[in-house]
Amino acid sequence: SQQGEEDPQALSIQEGENATMNCSYKTSINNLQWYRQNSGRGLVHLILIRSNEREKHSGRLRVTLDTSKKSSSLLITASRAADTASYFCATRKSSGDKLTFGTGTRLAVRP
Amino acid sequence: GAGVSQTPSNKVTEKGKYVELRCDPISGHTALYWYRQSLGQGPEFLIYFQGTGAADDSGLPNDRFFAVRPEGSVSTLKIQRTERGDSAVYLCASSLTYGDEAFFGQGTRLTVV
Numbered sequence: 001s002q003q004g005e006e007d008p009q010a011l012s013i014q015e016g017e018n019a020t021m022n023c024s025y026k027t028s029i030n031n032l033q034w035y036r037q038n039s040g041r042g043l044v045h046l047i048l049i050r051s052n053e054r055e056k057h058s059g060r061l062r063v064t065l066d067t068s069k070k071s072s073s074l075l076i077t078a079s080r081a082a083d084t085a086s087y088f089c090a091t092r093k094s095s096g097d098k099l100t101f102g103t104g105t106r107l108a109v110r111p
Numbered sequence: 112g113a114g115v116s117q118t119p120s121n122k123v124t125e126k127g128k129y130v131e132l133r134c135d136p137i138s139g140h141t142a143l144y145w146y147r148q149s150l151g152q153g154p155e156f157l158i159y160f161q162g163t164g165a166a167d168d169s170g171l172p173n174d175r176f177f178a179v180r181p182e183g184s185v186s187t188l189k190i191q192r193t194e195r196g197d198s199a200v201y202l203c204a205s206s207l208t209y210g211d212e213a214f215f216g217q218g219t220r221l222t223v224v
Contacts, residue, residue, distance in 0.1 A: 033212060033213075035215075041200065041217045041218050042202070042215045042216055042217040042218060043154070043202070043204075043215040044215070045213065045214065045215075048212050088154070096161075096166070097167075098144065098156050098159045098167050098170075099144065099156070099204075099213055100156060101146075101153040101154045101155075101156075102153050103152065103153045104152075104153050
């Protein structure tokens with residue numbers, strides 16, 4: 001079963017614009033991670049945010065976490081055509097638990 | 112190798128046959144995960160190993176699916192009496208310890224005809 005739901009399911013933007021994806025989850029978590037997947041194969045880890053953190057940055061990525069609303073957002077600033085991919089959030093309920101993935105957002109960045 | 116290696120990258124098998132999918136994790140990573148992903152869906156959890164033991168196998172869909180990790184490194188996912196519904200990309204990941212970020216292999220695309 002999927003823990004998270006990403007919103008929107010698909011997003012198309014122009015190169016240079018910002019892209020925002022949201023993730024909602026159902027149970028309390030230890031941490032939340034965002035992954036990118038190109039062409040339906042291997043996933044690449046982008047960023048991890050712990051339940052006691054509210055915001056994290058990595059390069060052009062900004063992640064927020066609101067545990068009271070059980071939601072997270074991923075912002076990609078100044079998007080590039082190479083950012084075209086599917087983006088997934090994944091949660092861990094506790095530090096020793098499995099990663100449970102959401103349904104993903106398909107991002108298309110038009111050159 | 113530097114990353115998680117999965118073999119084969121593609122496997123076509125006939126309905127009813129037995130298949131084995133192999134995962135070679137990053138050296139030193141104690142946690143190993145198997146996921147299954149159908150087209151347009153997120154990865155679906157199958158089983159998770161800490162060392163040699165299965166810490167959580169609650170995602171295995173039925174008793175046709177089995178996974179082992181006998182020496183705490185390489186893992187094999189075994190599917191008996193394959194069905195067309197088993198067709199998917201099978202992803203393996205490893206992490207240094209539980210709770211860390213997971214590193215994924217490129218997956219094995221299984222097609223049951």
